[in-house]
């Protein structure tokens with residue numbers, strides 16, 4: 001089988017999600033990667049190093065640079081003729097264009113795959129991760145999105161050839177206007193080894209800054225939030241962890257003032273170690289927490305900071 | 314302007330889904346059902362656009378068994394004008410749903426389609442994008458703000474990293490994210506009024522599109538359970554555990 005992986009990148013760097021997607025795609029067959037964007041030379045060079053990649057295809061245009069789904073459709077649908085499977089990381093960007101391509105190819109997309117059983121059988125979570133379904137597709141061509149947290153990244157020792165291709169027809173009917181991207185020196189939420197998340201208990205954006213960010217920084221981790229904290233404006237939208245936000249699976253997840261609704265658990269219950277700080281001993285978050293601390297965060301978090309510093313952090 | 318709003322009946326978002334012991338699926342017998350939360354948000358947005366005078370007609374469509382008509386009725390009570398019930402007793406997959414919705418859109422010729430980004434049962438997050446592709450329309454997914462003008466829509470989208478604003482030419486498909494609005498509760502008078510609003514029913518097979526499943530569900534299983542954890546006394550004990558027992562800091 002020949003597989004085309006669509007790279008996830010920020011323009012300059014290929015994200016770790018791409019390495020994980022390549023690892024999943026390699027279970028299906030030979031992997032080529034498409035790096036689509038604008039000014040993506042460095043990202044393409046990085047993609048060429050990923051183990052197991054045969055060819056890196058590079059397509060550049062303004063519309064692709066903004067990741068418009070219509071432009072990606074115009075580019076990828078003709079390319080799909082040569083491949084048995086199109087495999088895409090399940091990021092907000094991947095979720096946006098992959099089903100569009102599937103429909104054009106008259107293929108049933110298989111979204112958020114967490115396990116590849118064989119070339120046509122896959123496992124995916126449903127009902128906020130409360131059930132896992134194993135599906136077998138009868139489509140000859142496959143369009144699959146991969147949940148990156150479920151796969152170990154492919155290594156970097158390859159030297160694929162890089163080939164420039166035409167950018168395709170552009171984004172018919174859609175135009176990029178602007179974006180507000182949250183700039184941060186912290187690791188990316190999806191890839192961080194440690195994630196510290198705050199919930200509604202924070203009560204204000206100032207408190208969220210004051211309480212959650214310092215521990216995240218002390219531990220070199222990323223910052224996450226519950227939907228309630230995001231809805232209330234304490235944290236930006238892309239911090240949301242959960243069924244409809246980001247899925248994370250760090251080594252350590254610390255939930256502070258988060259109750260543990262099923263929709264939140266859907267985004268973090270595959271973390272290796274879960275810590276919960278909540279003043280309600282019956283909060284459902286304690287059912288998934290390895291270490292639970294029943295306490296008011298207002299005293300517990302400063303104490304935790306002090307204890308971490310004492311432990312050499 | 315006419316807007317078409319597809320809505321799905323799903324398990325209530327407060328209910329935890331349970332896997333059937335024979336692994337054939339999720340047990341929905343005697344489980345509380347409701348309109349998919351993202352579809353509610355789409356209905357709310359459509360109704361607000363009507364209240365602002367931007368939209369003149371809100372058409373609700375749902376594909377599903379007899380009870381899907383109740384979900385349409387709920388949307389009509391929120392302010393929808395009329396309903397289309399595409400009847401199907403089997404659970405259809407996103408590709409089939411998208412094809413049926415395209416057939417409905419071809420008949421109705423709406424100026425745009427507003428729908429949920431994701432149904433919380435299958436968690437596919439696919440139908441809107443597929444419908445846009447089949448219609449050959451642009452799409453604006455995961456909307457947290459929508460401004461409709463005569464020939465285009467300006468949509469702010471929730472993306473990894475923050476927000477993106479794009480403009481799509483109408484007709485287009487727009488899918489709603491959580492923060493687009495807070496749906497209203499239908500008032501009693503509006504619930505009564507909704508009973509008089511028309512719902513046309515038509516079997517899915519009559520649309521003449523290929524709705525055969527492409528995916529076979531081999532089994533549905535429970536995810537691995539986490540082993541129970543412990544409660545720690547205080548912050549110092551927690552740090553000690555994280556360092557020596559868990560080895561994560």
Ligand SMILES: Cc1cc2nc3c(=O)[nH]c(=O)nc-3n(C[C@H](O)[C@H](O)[C@H](O)COP(=O)(O)OP(=O)(O)OC[C@H]3O[C@@H](n4cnc5c(N)ncnc54)[C@H](O)[C@@H]3O)c2cc1C
Nearest residue numbers: 199200201226227228242243244245257258259264279297
């Ligand atoms: C369709 C849909 C999708 C959703 N998607 C998501 C999603 O992706 N992610 C998500 O997170 N949610 C999601 N939700 C929302 C989810 O159901 C919950 O409403 C939300 O997670 C609650 O956030 P919270 O835990 O911060 O708030 P709450 O449930 O209000 O919990 C606050 C917690 O803080 C504790 N607390 C209060 N004060 C203190 C204190 N001083 N010290 C210590 N603890 C304190 C309380 O005991 C309580 O447990 C979704 C809901 C729906 C319907």
Ligand SMILES: Nc1ncnc2c1ncn2[C@@H]1O[C@H](COP(=O)(O)O)[C@@H](O)[C@H]1O
Nearest residue numbers: 319320376428429431432437438439440
């Ligand atoms: N059976 C259905 N009837 C009407 N609309 C549906 C149906 N299934 C899905 N949709 C629409 O498609 C959206 C996304 O669903 P999904 O792609 O299945 O996650 C939902 O929010 C609905 O607006």
